Ligand code: GDP
């Protein structure tokens with residue numbers, strides 16, 4: 001589950017990671033009140049107004065702006081709230097901004113050399129260990145840094161048996177070219193950041209930029225935090241941070257219906273039971289010259305209701321040119337699934353794209369018979385290859 005910047009910073013702050021202080025606002029009036037409060041608390045005169053959407057690159061898209069007085073806070077907030085923010089990480093339509101973070105300006109006026117670093121914490125799947133990835137090239141798109149100056153990106157792997165060791169935090173501060181007070185501050189920052197990552201059961205932290213101010217404070221100016229969904233049950237307060245407005249509406253609807261659905265870019269919709277078979281089916285579609293339009297695992301009980309819900313989800317995607325149903329009847333008998341498909345089809349009236357159904361397992365032959373004699377525009381198959389050939393034929 002992805003979080004907004006302001007929520008990620010709340011979590012960081014709760015573990016002692018220094019952050020750029022801010023208050024979230026839903027309206028320009030709230031933004032002004034937030035700015036006044038921040039001035040009282042921190043003495044800041046200038047504020048940054050930051051669009052809160054689940055996408056990076058907001059600065060480039062005009063979603064991060066500096067306000068030098070309360071009038072500017074109001075007019076900038078007014079401009080950003082409600083806009084469709086387009087960034088290098090959004091679609092061309094952009095993302096609607098519902099709220100802004102009003103934050104203290106931490107790039108002091110007259111401070112000519114604020115240093116910006118990049119730091120992330122994530123799992124290295126190759127070694128099965130968490131790692132801290134960091135770079136002197138902060139504030140930039142890290143993919144560009146990786147491409148053009150890969151020697152400026154460093155990695156530090158953490159042994160799960162010992163956790164982050166003090167020498168590792170010092171090594172990071174050293175590689176970032178720090179000394180004196182800033183060096184000490186950075187080791188504390190790294191330590192707190194890693195602790196926050198572990199304790200919050202996160203799967204990704206990306207802090208870009210980490211800022212060093214001219215008075216040697218180290219703080220997180222931005223925060224991208226992804227939590228591990230499978231650990232949310234032990235963080236009820238984090239689970240409540242979910243903002244479904246930021247998620248794909250079809251995926252949210254699927255979740256409510258207990259279907260495991262991931263939207264993809266292709267032209268063949270697939271309905272499968274079991275994640276492994278779903279992956280294999282996506283390979284099959286590719287081999288037949290198509291591209292999967294989605295990943296959809298309907299789970300163990302493929303009854304008429306679930307099948308119909310699944311068809312409806314798949315058909316919301318206008319790119320879908322064919323649907324491949326690939327169900328293994330183990331727990332549920334194939335003839336029951338076939339009946340479910342026939343019932344769902346009849347219930348929905350007409351389905352405008354060809355459907356290929358492959359049922360294998362208990363009573364597969366009865367199921368095929370049921371589909372073939374239904375009089376509906378549905379093709380049946382029992383073998384994998386047969387299904388692939390039929391998909392190929394309808395796409396041709
Ligand atoms: P992103 O574009 O979505 O990654 O959003 P960031 O939070 O990283 O902000 C973008 C850029 O805005 C940063 O790289 C900073 O250079 C700048 N910025 C962020 N906070 C401040 C601030 O307090 N003062 C000033 N002057 N610039 C800031």
Ligand code: MN
Pocket residue numbers: 056057208209222
């Ligand atoms: Mn950033």
